[in-house]
Amino acid sequence: MSGTAERRCIDLPEVPALGGIYAAAVKKTAASRIGGVLPGGGRRRGADDDGRWQLPAVEHRVRRLRVDTGRLTRYQRLMGDTVREDLPSVFVHGLAFPVAMSVMVDDGFPLPLLGMVHLSNRVEHLRRIRPGEELSVRAWAEDLRPHFAGAQVDVVAEVGAGGEAVWRGVSTYLAKGVDLPGRTRPERPEKPVFTAPTRTGQWRLAADTGRAYAGVLGDWNPIHLTSLSARALGMKRHIAHGMYLAGRALAGAAPREGGYEWGIEFASPVFLPGTVDFSVADAEGGADPYGTVAFTGWRRGASREHFSGYVAPR
Known part of the structure; x- marks a missing residue:
């Protein structure tokens, strides 16, 4: 992860509402179609003198964030996780996610937020995080690069407490x-x-799984809510949030003590309602490169993988 010296810090007064971010994304997409852009949604002001696209050299930051313990309990129950006095890693991701998304609707961000495909996550959960701790969040984008199907980018979020980083995550998206x-x-x-x-x-997974997740963590992306809203964005049906799937996997696979790292890669969407076959297995001593625990989800009765990942203690 890159340093902060070259990035301009933008302090946000509070964690932004995702509804406002998605509205801004719609407005930005509409404006890009009117004019002043490169094909594919890249803005000319996001390019250097040679016409190469650049990511905005900014970092969005929220200095003080408190955890709503009622929200935490609702999350744990939604995931089938143990109700305990530390923050699950995907719950922390949900706290940081709106700050990361605000980077992606920055005027200089060259890719269209709407229609982005979530490819993967890599996370360092550096230590146990208590619900009563005051947290900070900072986020930025880096490593814009070609992908065989388009362009991909990493969005990095870091959560701090007491002057130290306690959680870092890299989400990779495809345009x-x-x-x-x-x-x-x-x-x-x-x-x-x-x-x-x-x-x-x-x-x-019931048809309202996406709405249930959004009700807890606030991610009201239309592709996850109803078939009607998903079809409006070109999907044949609405799909489960990738981080809902990660949260379900980690509920049974993440260590209960100390820090850990984990990753997940998404291979195909889970349409709602739907059934996911799941496997979690000890990978220690085996050929699997992931580490201590490997998990996989696939479509019931079919050889179609939905996701795969790992969890390893630090």
């Missing part, structure tokens, strides 16, 4: 069909054949 001027897309890699592991669980 499909967007070409970066002067840069060539890599070849599409060969997709390995998915073989389902031994099932250890099964999740039956």
Whole structure:
């Protein structure tokens, strides 16, 4: 993760509401279609003198954030997690997410937020985080690069407490069909054949799963709410939040003591309602590169992987 010396800090008075961020994204997308942009939604003011696209050299920051313990309890119950006195890692992601999204609607951000595909997350949960701690959040974007299907970017969020970083996360997003001027897309890699592991669980996700998650963590992205709102954005049906899937996986896989790191990669969406077959297994001593615990989710009765990931103690 890069340093902060080259980035201009923008202090936000509070954590922004995601509804306002999505509204700003709609407005920005509409404005980009009227004029003054490069093909694919990149703004000209996000380019350097040679026409290459640049990420805004800014960091958005909220200095003081308190956890709503009622919200925490609702999250734990939604995920089937143990109600305990420390913050689950995906809950922390949810606290930082609006600050990270505010970076993506910055005037200089060159990619369209609406329609972004969530590819993966990598997280360092550096120590146990207590609900009563006063937290800070900062976020920025880095490493804009070609992808075989378009352009991808990392959005980094860091949560601090007592003057130290306690959580860091990198979310990787894809803008499909967007070409970066002067840069060539890599070849599409060969997709390995998915073989389902031994099932250890099964999740039956109701049609309102996305609305239930949004009701707790505030992510009211229309692609997760109803089939009607998802179809308006080009989806055939609404889909589960990627971080809901990560939260469900981590509820049974994350260590109960100390720090840990984890990652997840998304292979295909989970349409709602739907059923996900799930596997979590000890990977210590095996060939799996992920670490202590590996988890996988796939479509019931089919060889179609939805996600895979790992959890490793620090």
